[in-house]
Amino acid sequence: MVHGSHEGASSSASSALTVEAPTPEGMLVQEVDVEVIDGEQGTASAIPTPRGNDEESKQHLREQLRRTLNKKESSHATSCFVQPISILRASTSSSPRPENRFSLGESSSFLARQEDEASDNFTSTIGVMQALVSIFLDDGDKLRCINAGNTRITFLLRPPLYYACVSSWGEAESVFLQNSYGACLSGVIISTCVDCSAMEPMLRKSIADVLVPTSKIKDILYVILIAQGKVITLVRPKKHSIHPSDLHILVNTIHxxxxxxxxxxxxWxxxxxxxxxxxxxxxxYVMFLRKEDQTQEQQSQHSQQSPTVQDSDAETRDSAEQLAEAESSHTLVEEQPAPEVCLVCVSGSADFEAVRNWCNTINQRLMQDGLLGALTGAISRGETEYAVGDLGVPGLRHFVYKSRSHVQVTMPLFEDPYDNPHEKRRLTTLYQTLYDAIHAKSGQGSTLKLQYIRTERESVMGWITQPFELYLALSPLLPKSGIVNAANAVAKYYRMFGFADSDLTDHVADVLVPVAPVPACHLPSTRLLTVSRSDSPSIMSWRLASQALSCVPRFCRALQNKAALRPVPAQLGAISSPSEFLKAIGRSADTKVTAETWEDLWEIDGLQLKKAGLAVRDRRYILWSMEKFRQGEDPAQFAHPPTPKKKILMDPRFKMSNAVFEVCVML
Amino acid sequence: MSKQLQFKLVLLGESAVGKSSLVLRFVKDQFDDYRESTIGAAFLTQTVTLDDQTTVKFEIWDTAGQERYKSLAPMYYRNANCAVVVYDITQAASLEKARSWIRELQRQADPSIVIALCGNKADLSARRQVSEEEAKKYAEEEGLMWAETSAKTGEGVQEIFTAIAKKLPQNAPPSARGGRPGTSARTGVDLTKQATGAPGQNEPCNC
Incomplete structure (x- = not known):
């Protein structure tokens, strides 16, 4: 049974096809090449194609394919469509990982693929994909995805490249597309930001200090230290930060x-x-910093016939390591241990010598200060990873925390029950579903603030706020209050300890992310890990979440706890009475609002203010100030006079073109 | 007291003639049956000690042979003291490519550059398409050093580099060190200039 749908003119110009396979077993094709030829012949023979007229024959092929896809009845010609899918399935099932990504050059040249397995049927797979894409492209239409049983083949056409992605994980379409861009460990959440190693902050800071370029070096854009495919630290110009997708290009290229x-x-x-x-x-400039070894001492005396490496910047690995590498390079690429630490210096100039000298200096300093040793030691002892238990949050099994302002992500190791590949994949897919819903990536009506999904085995929640995104996996038995507590505990933790910038000269070192969590017993106070009433920084989001239309309402309603929404903050220094607070926030709020006691003040909501006859602007400002104060901020820091009304001196024509542009984007 | 000299060496030649293998054999005395093609350029160093205890340190640019990297080649050979142009003795076309590299070097590179023509894959002489005579004659006409090598067996590799080390000017370390400076402007990118505008407006280059 094959049926397809071509989307109408009202939606975007793209095709989504659905092919239902009778049985998965029936889809697997053993002798791929032969069958493909059969399929093509089948198509060709079904259509009386006039030879020598390329355009006409293409037209015929397209019509035929559309007819085929719209047919409800299985026919001879359908085989040509089912078979390409089965080929993709075959190649998927033969690979260790369930996802294959392909990139096709527009000029029919295949460019890259995730997996390194060499297979002959690969060429035919690419050929079929190319054909499928081009058939629709000729019509000014885009092939978006093909669903075949559990397998989904997604296409992303960004000339001159086509991406095709095959998976049976059941991710949303958007996740696919994003994944196609970069190899990512755990799906889209990571592919949209920087994956960083956990680390002792002082060590990271010391390393970053070494990496900051001196003013003598011109045109250095980024200096990045990478280990295990993760960023240790990144030095960038103060004025702009590296885009995560650019960083992914770099990291992928290096690997x-x-x-x-x-x-x-x-x-270079x-x-x-x-x-x-x-x-x-x-x-x-890419340079692997290898551990200092003894070969340097033996360098000086050599005959003409046995030259050796003499440079400090050259590969100074001991011979055992060299042998190991020589051997492993014949085997699978995956099995080869990545060189431990990689220094990347991105420069706008072509002055190789200057960059090389600078990187050699970095290398020497890292070695002399013992920082490289400390770093490789930390990596080999597994200190760059941490367990979810280190946070001491009850019921929490795993999480992914993304700092939106830093565009960085951190997560603990996948532990029981997610330590086997299947469960890990299932959880990742759940995260991706959350991500997709929160960001409305697959054409949902609106974005969400929060999404909660409960499966038999766990409950997962995605939560987005201004500073961060958080994806949690928790015990399914955990009550809603427990989920709230867990979410707040993780959020609080990283807001306080995790992410920090440090400003240095012209370049800024992103003293990146996750400080490995200190075990709970080592924390100065366990208060951090429980949600005290003043510890609910983003409670606003909870309320918004519960108002979000398409959120699972059952769960969200329960979260709308008025007391939790508006906790009474502790009195802060000089601010101990309602009038003092209202004076402190300015805009003569103290004349507009009255409250008897401190508690009364914090009971005030928008409705009461409205009844008291305050203007929208004042209400908003007062409520905003209260929220800021709840979050522990000082009114002296956030209070501000009203901004004067904006004067718009815009050329009306410009406005028009802007509107046109927006329409274009919408289309 | 022994002299220490330092020279920049660049490897040029068509894709898949064995430039990286040649340099791997020279630097590490290793050989990989399977090698990925080089991206951009790889930088290696190796030191040879001559009979008179002079040590010559080569800073080697192993360039990518693929055509798309062609435009970057001047950056590598511009400051080079010596160039090794590699061809594959089993591919006649690769010698043609080597000739064009040599012409380019003679036109564009430093006039004092020492050029060696190197016929690699000598272990595959059964499939030879370029005769020794033909290559040797051409090298003599152009005043180049010439040798056949095999990165796989190691035959001739050490010898050609040592020969280059001997031929390089032994008394001119200053010029050998720096080359012509200040050549960065042409291929540079202005870092202060970032693509502006909303993200949607810029088409990514997809490269």
């Missing part, structure tokens, strides 16, 4: 076999970082 298997001391790569400047190249 491509040509670089990582290379025996070179360093590589011209790369385009499209989010930085899509019209130019920058140069990335």
């Amino acid at each position: 491509s076999p040509s670089i990582i298997n290379s025996s070179a001391a360093a590589s 790569l011209p790369v385009c970082l499209p989010k930085f400047n899509s019209a130019a190249f920058v140069n990335a």
Whole structure:
């Protein structure tokens, strides 16, 4: 049974096809090449194609394919469509990971693929995908995805590249598309931000200090230290930060076999970082910092016939390691341990020598100060990872915390019950579903503030606020209050300890992320891990969440606890009475609002203010100030006079074109 | 007291002739049956000690041979003291490509550059398409050093680099160190200039 739908003119110009397979077993094709040819012949023979007229034959093919897809009855011609899918399935099932990503060059050249397995049927797979894409493209239409049983094949066409992604995980469509861009460990949440190692903050800071370029070095854009595919620290110009997708390009490039298997001391790569400047190249100097070893001592005496490496910046690994690498380079790429620490210096200039000297200096300083040793030690002892138990939040099994302002993400190790690949994948897919719903990536009506899903085995929740996004996996038995507590505890933890910037000279070191959590017993006070009433910084979001239309209402209603929504904050210093608070926030609020006691003040809500006859602007400001105060901020810091009315001196024509532009974007 | 000299060496040649393998054999005395093609350029160093105890340190640019990296080549050979142009003895076309590299070097590079023509994959002489005579004659006409090598067996690799080390000017370390500075402007990118406007407005280059 094959049926397809071509979306109407009202929606975007793209095609989503659904192909229902009778049985999964029936889909697998053993002799792929033969069957493909059969399929193509089947199509060709079904249509009387006039030879020599390319355009006409294409037209025929398209019509035929559309007819085929719209047919309810299985027919001879349908085989041509089912088979391509089965090929993709076959290649999927033969790979260790359930997801395959392909990139096709528009000029029929295949460019890259996630998996490294070499297979002959691969060419035919690519050929079929190319054909499918081009058939629709000729019509000015885009192939978006094909659903075949549990497998979904998603296409993303961004000329000159086509991405095709095959998966049976059941992710949302948008997740696919994003995943296709970069290799990511745990799906889209990570692919949209920087994945960072947990680390002792002082060590990270010391390393970052070494990386900050001196004023002598011109045109250095980023200096990044990477280990285990994760960013240790990143130094960037103060004026702008690296876009996560640019960083992904860098990290992926560095981990491509040509670089990582290379025996070179360093590589100099011209790369385009499209989010930085899509019209130019920058140069990335990539250098693996290898542990200092003894070979340097033996370097001086050599005969003509046995030269050895002599440079401090050259590959100074001991011979055992070299042998190991030589051997492993013949085996699977996955099995080869990545070189431990990689220094990347992205520079706008082509002055290789200056960059190289600078990187050598960094290397020497890292070694001399013992920082490199401390870093590799921390990595090998597993200190760059942490367990969810370290946070001491009851019922919490796993989480992903993303700091939106830092565009960085952290998560603990996947532990029981998520330590096996299947469960890990299931959880990841749940996270992706949350992500998709929260961001309304797959054409949902509106974004959500919060989404809660309970499965038999766990409850998961995604929560987005201004500073962060949080995805939690919890015990399904945990009551709603427990979920709230857990979410707040994680949020609080990272708001207080996790992410911090430090400003240094012209370049800023993102003293990135996750401080490995200190075990609960080592914390100065366990108060951090429980939600005291003043510890609910983003309670506002909860309320908004409960108002979000498409959120699962059953759960959210229970979260709308008035007392929890508006806790009474502790009195702060000089501010101990309602009038003092109202004076402190300014705008003569004290003349507009009266409250008998401190508690009464914090009971005030918008409705009461409205009844008291306050203007919208004043109401908003007072409520906002109260919320700020609840979050522990000082009125002296956040109070501000009303902003004067904006004077719009805009050329009306400009406004018009702006509107037109927006319409274009909408389309 | 022994002299210490330092020279920049660049490897050029068509894709898949064995530039990276040649340099891997020279630097590490290793060989990989399977190698990924080079991206951009790889940088390696190796030191040879001559008979008179002079040590010559090569800073080696192993460039990517693929055509799309062609425009970056001047950056590597501009300051080079010596160049090794590699061809594959089993591919006649690769010698043609080597000739064009040599012409380019003679036109664009430092006039004092020492050029060595190197026929790699000598272990595959059964499938030879370029005869020794032909290559040797061409090298003599152009005044190049010439040798056949095999990165796989190691044959001739050490010898060609040592020969280059001997031929390089032994008394001119200053010029050998710096080359011509200040050549960065052409390929530079203005870091102060970032693509402006809303994210949706800029088409990513997809590269």
